[in-house]
Amino acid sequence: SILESPEGTRLGGEKRRVTIMMSDLRGFTSIGERLPAENVLSMINIYLETMTEIILKYQGTIDEFIGDAILVIFGAPILREDDALRAAACAVEMQLAMKQVNARNNQKGYPPVAQGIGINTGDLVVGNIGSEKRSKYGVVGSNVNLTSRIESYTVGGQILISETTLEACGQILRIDDKMQVMPKGVKNPITIYELGGIGGRFNLFMPEKEKTNLPKLKKNLP
Amino acid sequence: SILESPEGTRLGGEKRRVTIMMSDLRGFTSIGERLPAENVLSMINIYLETMTEIILKYQGTIDEFIGDAILVIFGAPILREDDALRAAACAVEMQLAMKQVNARNNQKGYPPVAQGIGINTGDLVVGNIGSEKRSKYGVVGSNVNLTSRIESYTVGGQILISETTLEACGQILRIDDKMQVMPKGVKNPITIYELGGIGGRFNLFMPEKEKTNLPKLKKNLP
Numbered sequence: 001s002i003l004e005s006p007e008g009t010r011l012g013g014e015k016r017r018v019t020i021m022m023s024d025l026r027g028f029t030s031i032g033e034r035l036p037a038e039n040v041l042s043m044i045n046i047y048l049e050t051m052t053e054i055i056l057k058y059q060g061t062i063d064e065f066i067g068d069a070i071l072v073i074f075g076a077p078i079l080r081e082d083d084a085l086r087a088a089a090c091a092v093e094m095q096l097a098m099k100q101v102n103a104r105n106n107q108k109g110y111p112p113v114a115q116g117i118g119i120n121t122g123d124l125v126v127g128n129i130g131s132e133k134r135s136k137y138g139v140v141g142s143n144v145n146l147t148s149r150i151e152s153y154t155v156g157g158q159i160l161i162s163e164t165t166l167e168a169c170g171q172i173l174r175i176d177d178k179m180q181v182m183p184k185g186v187k188n189p190i191t192i193y194e195l196g197g198i199g200g201r202f203n204l205f206m207p208e209k210e211k212t213n214l215p216k217l218k219k220n221l222p
Numbered sequence: 223s224i225l226e227s228p229e230g231t232r233l234g235g236e237k238r239r240v241t242i243m244m245s246d247l248r249g250f251t252s253i254g255e256r257l258p259a260e261n262v263l264s265m266i267n268i269y270l271e272t273m274t275e276i277i278l279k280y281q282g283t284i285d286e287f288i289g290d291a292i293l294v295i296f297g298a299p300i301l302r303e304d305d306a307l308r309a310a311a312c313a314v315e316m317q318l319a320m321k322q323v324n325a326r327n328n329q330k331g332y333p334p335v336a337q338g339i340g341i342n343t344g345d346l347v348v349g350n351i352g353s354e355k356r357s358k359y360g361v362v363g364s365n366v367n368l369t370s371r372i373e374s375y376t377v378g379g380q381i382l383i384s385e386t387t388l389e390a391c392g393q394i395l396r397i398d399d400k401m402q403v404m405p406k407g408v409k410n411p412i413t414i415y416e417l418g419g420i421g422g423r424f425n426l427f428m429p430e431k432e433k434t435n436l437p438k439l440k441k442n443l444p
Contacts (some may be wrong), residue, residue: 013263029364037347039236040362048352056355064286065352066293067362125259130287131271133278140262140289142251173261185251 013127018075018139019087019165020124020147021060023051023094023117025068026156031111033042033190046104047113050097056152063138073139076126083166084121088195089202091117091159096206098157114156119195120147121164129169142185149183150192157206159195166193172200228268235349240297240361242311242346242369243282245273245316245339247290248378250421254290261332266290268326272319280312281374285360293333295361298348306343307391310417311424313339313381319426320379325416336378341417343386371405372414379428388415394422398431417425 025031025047044067053069055062059080060072072090075083096118102112122143122220129138150160166173176196182189197205247269254262260380260384266289277284281302282294288305294312296305315333316339324334344365372382398418402411 009357012260015259029367031360032347032362037237038351040233040347041349041351043361044351045353048351052353062356064288065356065358065360066286067351067360071288071299092373125254125262127259129262129263129266129270130369131267131274134284134287135275136287138250138287138289140254140266142255144289145251198291 002175012142013125014126015123016076016079018073018079018120018124018126019168020139020143021070021072021074021091021117022147023070023072023091023115024150024151026115026116026154028113030067031110031113032208035110037163039108043105043110043113046108046110047101047115048076050081050101050104050166051082052095054093054097055090058086058093060087060090061137066080071144073124073126076124076139077137084119084165085172085198085200085202087119087121088159088161088165088169088173089198089204091119091161091195092198092202092204092206093160095157096204116151116154117159118147118149118151119159119165120150121168122146122162127208145185146183149185150181152183153179153181153192160192161195163191163193169198172202174205179209235362237345237347238298238301239344240295240301240346240348240363240385241306241341241343241390242365243292243294243296243309243313243339243341244369244373245292245313245337246295246373247335248338248376250290250335257332259358261330265327265329265332265335267332269337272323272326273316276312276315276319280308282309282312282317283359283396293366295346295348298346298361299359304305305405305442306307306387307394307420307422307424308319308340309383310383310387310391310395311420311426313341313417314420314424314426314428317381318426338373338376338378339381340369340371340376340383341381341387342372342384342392344368344384363431367407368405371407372403374383374405375401375403383415385413385415391420395420396427 076086124141174197177194296309348365396419399416
């Protein structure tokens with residue numbers, strides 16, 4: 001398993017600064033309710049297969065699949081200097097890969113889907129969680145909840161990152177927008193940033209956003 | 223693994239009516255922030271160990287540990303007539319077992335903790351979720367989200383169940399209270415019920431609730 005490592009099996013838990021990524025298919029639960037069960041699983045698995053490849057390429061640790069959601073840790077079991085950068089680059093590549101996901105969906109006659117991704121950097125307790133009968137290498141802490149809440153502000157196609165992730169990454173990121181939000185469990189409003197791309201050795205960019213939210217007029221030429 | 227079974231490996235997914243249970247340690251995330259990392263994991267593991275034993279006894283399928291939360295399915299991979307009843311009985315026994323959990327916490331000098339449990343009965347898609355590189359037997363559907371939201375209304379020591387679970391169980395349950403709530407993602411308010419015990423062959427009851435929320439006066443006798 002990708003979670004097995006000498007560090008991962010250390011007893012007792014350890015607090016460390018990691019970068020947490022949470023993604024899901026926005027609105028998929030209600031799309032899924034209207035589809036046959038085998039199509040629901042097939043769609044989720046097309047999505048998870050594509051994303052797993054990319055997450056492993058960026059050395060992210062998949063903590064969990066929860067339905068169509070993925071919880072990924074960068075920095076545990078193995079801590080690396082560029083954890084936040086790899087998380088950001090991974091997220092951009094994941095969004096770019098939605099084109100392939102939807103091409104495969106289209107081939108099978110499934111509707112298109114869109115992904116939201118939230119990223120946050122902060123302290124977590126990492127270690128083996130569970131009992132003798134069932135345990136896993138996992139993470140605990142309010143920064144997991146915060147990441148999930150940041151992700152919940154996304155619309156399909158968006159990556160939102162916390163201020164701490166922005167600081168950990170620095171100038172290399174292209175930020176397209178920012179907003180103030182007040183997630184449950186947080187005392188003061190926080191600023192979150194919409195990630196549009198990452199330069200340097202990663203050089204991965206999403207298409208620039210339209211400057212306006214107004215729908216474009218279609219030209220009806222004969 | 224308890225999740226392995228011939229049925230569990232069937233490809234393609236299947237829609238079926240299951241009973242879903244979600245539990246967690248209420249307010250533990252903020253307690254955990256103030257404790258050393260090794261105590262946080264040790265406390266979670268004391269809790270998960272005790273609960274895992276009980277869940278397996280009632281033939282629940284542990285879908286996931288998510289930090290201190292547990293997601294359990296009754297009815298997959300193996301469907302049984304009394305899925306909802308075993309879920310209800312399991313929840314009551316889990317709450318009664320918090321006495322042992324806190325005795326163990328006390329022995330180690332840890333603060334006491336309290337558990338909330340939500341139960342809901344409904345259709346889910348079940349099957350193998352993930353990719354070739356990483357997959358698990360899991361569940362997908364809005365009834366998972368609804369269960370998590372029902373659980374979020376609990377205070378420590380409480381079990382809240384949906385109307386569908388109440389109907390699936392029938393007269394055998396002791397219901398101590400009910401309330402109307404409007405969880406996110408639901409169109410109309412739903413009624414949820416506070417479970418106080420289960421009769422019949424289970425015969426498990428929590429202490430009757432105090433009839434008043436007023437704090438008791440302490441007698442200051444010399």
